[in-house]
Amino acid sequence: MAHRIRKRGWEEFMAVGRASPDVRSEVLQSWQRSAGRRIEKLKHAPLLSEEELLTQRAQARRLRFGARAALARAGSLLGESDNILLLCDRSGVVLDAVGDETTLARGRENHLHLGGHWTEDAIGTNAIGTAIALARPVELRDAEHFCEEIHRWNCAATPITDPGTGHLLGVMDISWPSELTQTSAMALSAALALQVESELTRLLARERELLMEQLHLRRLRRGNEPMLIMDRSGADVFATENFVRFCEDDNALRRLRERIPNLIDQAPDTISEALAGCLPGTDMEVIETGRDAIGVLISLRRPRLHTGESCPDLVRLGAAGAASSTLSAQAQRLAQTTIPLLIEGETGTGKTYLACAIHRASPQSGGPFELIDCARLTAERLREDIQKRRIGADDGVLCLNGPAEASPEVQKLLLTLIEDMSGAGMRIIALATRPLYKEMQKGAFRSDLYYRLAGAKLEIQPLRERPDEIAPLLRALVGRHMAERGGRELKFTSGAMAALTAHTWPGNLLEMSNLIATLDALSPTGLIDVRALPPEFVQTLRGSGEETLRDKERHEILGAIEVENGNLTRTARRLGIARSTLYLKLESYGLPRMRKS
Ligand SMILES: Nc1ncnc2c1ncn2[C@@H]1O[C@H](COP(=O)(O)OP(=O)(O)OP(=O)(O)O)[C@@H](O)[C@H]1O
Numbered sequence: 118m119a120h121r122i123r124k125r126g127w128e129e130f131m132a133v134g135r136a137s138p139d140v141r142s143e144v145l146q147s148w149q150r151s152a153g154r155r156i157e158k159l160k161h162a163p164l165l166s167e168e169e170l171l172t173q174r175a176q177a178r179r180l181r182f183g184a185r186a187a188l189a190r191a192g193s194l195l196g197e198s199d200n201i202l203l204l205c206d207r208s209g210v211v212l213d214a215v216g217d218e219t220t221l222a223r224g225r226e227n228h229l230h231l232g233g234h235w236t237e238d239a240i241g242t243n244a245i246g247t248a249i250a251l252a253r254p255v256e257l258r259d260a261e262h263f264c265e266e267i268h269r270w271n272c273a274a275t276p277i278t279d280p281g282t283g284h285l286l287g288v289m290d291i292s293w294p295s296e297l298t299q300t301s302a303m304a305l306s307a308a309l310a311l312q313v314e315s316e317l318t319r320l321l322a323r324e325r326e327l328l329m330e331q332l333h334l335r336r337l338r339r340g341n342e343p344m345l346i347m348d349r350s351g352a353d354v355f356a357t358e359n360f361v362r363f364c365e366d367d368n369a370l371r372r373l374r375e376r377i378p379n380l381i382d383q384a385p386d387t388i389s390e391a392l393a394g395c396l397p398g399t400d401m402e403v404i405e406t407g408r409d410a411i412g413v414l415i416s417l418r419r420p421r422l423h424t425g426e427s428c429p430d431l432v433r434l435g436a437a438g439a440a441s442s443t444l445s446a447q448a449q450r451l452a453q454t455t456i457p458l459l460i461e462g463e464t465g466t467g468k469t470y471l472a473c474a475i476h477r478a479s480p481q482s483g484g485p486f487e488l489i490d491c492a493r494l495t496a497e498r499l500r501e502d503i504q505k506r507r508i509g510a511d512d513g514v515l516c517l518n519g520p521a522e523a524s525p526e527v528q529k530l531l532l533t534l535i536e537d538m539s540g541a542g543m544r545i546i547a548l549a550t551r552p553l554y555k556e557m558q559k560g561a562f563r564s565d566l567y568y569r570l571a572g573a574k575l576e577i578q579p580l581r582e583r584p585d586e587i588a589p590l591l592r593a594l595v596g597r598h599m600a601e602r603g604g605r606e607l608k609f610t611s612g613a614m615a616a617l618t619a620h621t622w623p624g625n626l627l628e629m630s631n632l633i634a635t636l637d638a639l640s641p642t643g644l645i646d647v648r649a650l651p652p653e654f655v656q657t658l659r660g661s662g663e664e665t666l667r668d669k670e671r672h673e674i675l676g677a678i679e680v681e682n683g684n685l686t687r688t689a690r691r692l693g694i695a696r697s698t699l700y701l702k703l704e705s706y707g708l709p710r711m712r713k714s
Pocket residue numbers: 339340341434462463464465466467468469470471518548550590593594626627630
């Protein structure tokens with residue numbers, strides 16, 4: 118009966134362009150979209166060549182990966198059920214076909230099989246094409262199909278959407294011969310599409326974890342560089358607080374977010390090329406696993422000096438101790454000049470920090486502070502930056518970090534840049550972790566560039582050579598960490614402080630800054646005793662034999678009493694126990710109550 122109504126509706130539509138009210142409106146509208154294409158006599162959908170299908174499958178590899186489990190399970194379940202299951206990409210091409218062998222063979226006759234192209238444009242009203250056109254599940258039976266030859270099919274199709282962007286990724290379709298009754302195909306195709314989407318959601322979550330790992334690795338290497346990491350859908354996975362503060366072009370960032378989902382399935386090199394120059398003043402790195410890109414890391418190439426609270430200050434810098442005080446005095450005098458300046462010091466000693474502080478103390482403090490990481494500069498990019506005058510402003514500082522790490526070609530371009538800028542009011546400050554003079558003597562650094570950079574020289578001593586400054590610097594960095602991140606204050610026991618002072622600090626202040634962030638994240642109480650420090654800080658305390666739980670607790674309590682200056686009320690609060698419990702524990706250890714709280 119239903120078949121007859123549909124058939125009559127179809128005949129009326131073909132004869133006079135109208136159909137009886139019995140025809141569902143979504144079907145009628147689809148017939149109207151399909152009419153006029155001269156396709157009603159087609160016996161089958163267009164078919165892609167094998168090569169085209171391979172390309173199409175490669176482009177949709179993520180969708181196919183997400184659908185693997187669903188196809189494998191449902192494929193075997195549908196084995197002898199007269200049904201076939203088709204996975205199509207967003208352009209309506211069948212990428213995978215599983216299910217009942219006889220029905221699969223029958224599907225081939227209409228190209229309802231691998232490589233068949235089932236958009237409405239190609240073959241008129243059909244579940245796959247109409248589900249794509251309407252972006253919702255669609256079931257079509259026999260004469261509801263536009264081409265007469267396809268009336269031999271019933272089909273139920275559900276769109277699969279990308280969990281990151283919400284964009285259409287493909288379609289899950291179940292088809293069966295029209296002479297057979299099947300009532301649950303729509304529900305099954307919807308359940309399978311949901312299964313694929315869940316799988317893709319899991320994959321995205323895993324990729325976001327990997328992206329976070331990559332970000333942390335880079336932060337360990339590059340320190341406090343402003344960074345933003347986006348996933349494949351252009352959504353932020355993490356942005357450092359200073360990225361948010363420094364990034365000036367919100368519109369360019371928004372356009373970038375929109376472009377990433379369309380580019381991300383290309384080869385990583387193609388993505389890099391397409392994104393180059395998208396966000397001026399940044400470096401973009403495509404993060405990949407295997408051969409697939411999973412996200413993009415954006416780092417600001419030249420953060421501008423900001424004028425906020427935590428902005429480095431030469432007076433504050435000099436307060437850490439004798440060595441810093443001498444350095445600060447020299448720096449204050451040099452700040453009043455525009456002599457090119459070379460700052461040398463091991464990694465993490467605070468060269469960039471000092472350069473910023475000098476700029477801030479200079480008469481040009483209102484101008485920009487541009488930091489260029491020479492190790493990551495390519496000749497092409499620098500040439501382009503120079504040509505487009507993206508580098509240097511008359512009244513600011515151009516800070517070249519690691520010029521000796523630059524390739525000979527980049528060194529030559531830097532020389533040209535500096536020569537072009539001579540006479541303008543721009544100051545050059547170079548930062549080097551190894552003595553630049555020695556690099557020049559070895560022939561690893563151009564002498565003409567050296568003498569243009571090393572007008573005056575400042576050297577920052579490594580932390581291990583100024584142990585008296587470790588405690589004040591630790592306090593300063595804890596204070597800054599609290600101001601930036603909020604939260605409680607870290608307190609160090611005298612044992613912990615002794616271990617920190619004895620440490621050699623190969624990563625200097627950068628290592629100290631990372632240590633503080635780690636301790637803050639890991640310490641439940643904010644009280645840092647020797648046991649809370651990483652192993653490299655406590656070698657001297659090792660080897661004293663096994664420590665019992667009771668010993669640990671005793672140390673923890675003593676440490677807390679120490680940092681709270683004997684105040685037992687505050688000690689109990691810090692340890693998260695009642696004061697009466699603290700008294701009992703002190704008694705059980707045979708410890709006096711010390712000072713009254
Ligand atoms: N005098 C200081 N007082 C407080 N914090 C400081 C001081 N000097 C540096 N820091 C902090 O220590 C960290 C490392 O400093 P910075 O990046 O300036 O070192 P760097 O010598 O330029 O490192 P690299 O050689 O690795 O580029 C930063 O987080 C910085 O803010």
